[in-house]
Amino acid sequence: MSFDHYRSLIDQVCELTLIPNPETLYENASLQVRGVDFSLFYRESPGAGEVLIYCGFGPLPQRRRDEVMQCLLETNLYLFNGQNSPALAYNAETGQVVLVSVLLLDALEAQRLLDMLGYISGMAKQWQESYFLKEPQKTEHPMPHGALRSSLAKAPVR
Numbered sequence: 829m830s831f832d833h834y835r836s837l838i839d840q841v842c843e844l845t846l847i848p849n850p851e852t853l854y855e856n857a858s859l860q861v862r863g864v865d866f867s868l869f870y871r872e873s874p875g876a877g878e879v880l881i882y883c884g885f886g887p888l889p890q891r892r893r894d895e896v897m898q899c900l901l902e903t904n905l906y907l908f909n910g911q912n913s914p915a916l917a918y919n920a921e922t923g924q925v926v927l928v929s930v931l932l933l934d935a936l937e938a939q940r941l942l943d944m945l946g947y948i949s950g951m952a953k954q955w956q957e958s959y960f961l962k963e964p965q966k967t968e969h970p971m972p973h974g975a976l977r978s979s980l981a982k983a984p985v986r
Contacts (some may be wrong), residue, residue, distance in 0.1 A: 829873065829879035829934065830870075830873075830875070830876045831870060831872075831877065833876045833877065833933050834854070834870040834877055834879065834933055835850075835851075835877070835978060837856055837933065837936060837937075837938055837941065838850050838853050838854060838857055838868075840937075840938035841857075841926075841938045841941060841942060843938075844938055844939065844942060847859075847940070847970040848986060850899055852884040852896075853868075854870075855910075857869070858869075859945070859946045860943075861942075861946055861948075861949040862949040862950070862953070863949070863953075864883060864884065864944065864948070864949035864952045864953065865883070865884040866882065866883050866945055866948075866949075867871070867881075867883065868880065868881055868882075869882075870933075871930070873965070875932065875934050876932065876933040876934030876935075877933045877934075878930050878931060878932055878933055878934060879930070879931045879933055879941075880928070880929075881929045881930070881931065881932055881948075882923075882926050882927075882928055883926060883927040883928075883945075883948050883949070883952055884924050884925075884952070885916070885924065885926060885927060885952045885955045885956065886924060886925060886952070886955070886956050887923050887924055888918065888923075888925060892959070892961065895959075895961055896959040896960075896961065899959065899960045899961055900916045900925065900960070903916055904916055912929070912930040913929075914927055914928065914929035914933065915927070915928055915929075916928075920946055922966070925955070927952070929950060948961075
């Protein structure tokens with residue numbers, strides 16, 4: 829029954845974004861939002877199941893690599909709010925930094941999911957431009973700490 833809920837969510841996402849043939853996305857929903865790659869997967873769990881979200885941020889830079897990795901760890905600290913908090917990780921198979929998140933499916937609506945993916949794509953674009961590093965002439969962090977956490981808090985996260 830919970831996979832039916834996931835299929836319905838994918839159907840609604842496709843309807844809102846004018847993607848034809850939603851059934852082709854049931855196993856692995858590979859989407860691009862504002863030029864940023866996302867993969868959505870269904871995972872069985874008690875209740876209505878979960879949606880696993882993977883967002884490709886891009887490769888680690890060669891220059892200032894240690895600073896970038898430290899900044900990613902600091903960002904993870906601000907993202908953490910309990911079990912299944914969103915996290916930034918490194919995928920050694922692809923050489924990419926990814927944001928991973930798990931959302932409870934039972935209260936997730938298609939428009940809320942699309943809004944969240946849009947927000948995360950903005951975060952990915954910021955990372956691609958600055959790697960969240962403070963530039964010498966700037967005094968403000970390019971991504972407000974806790975901004976993603978508060979955005980994801982609106983969706984049920986377990």
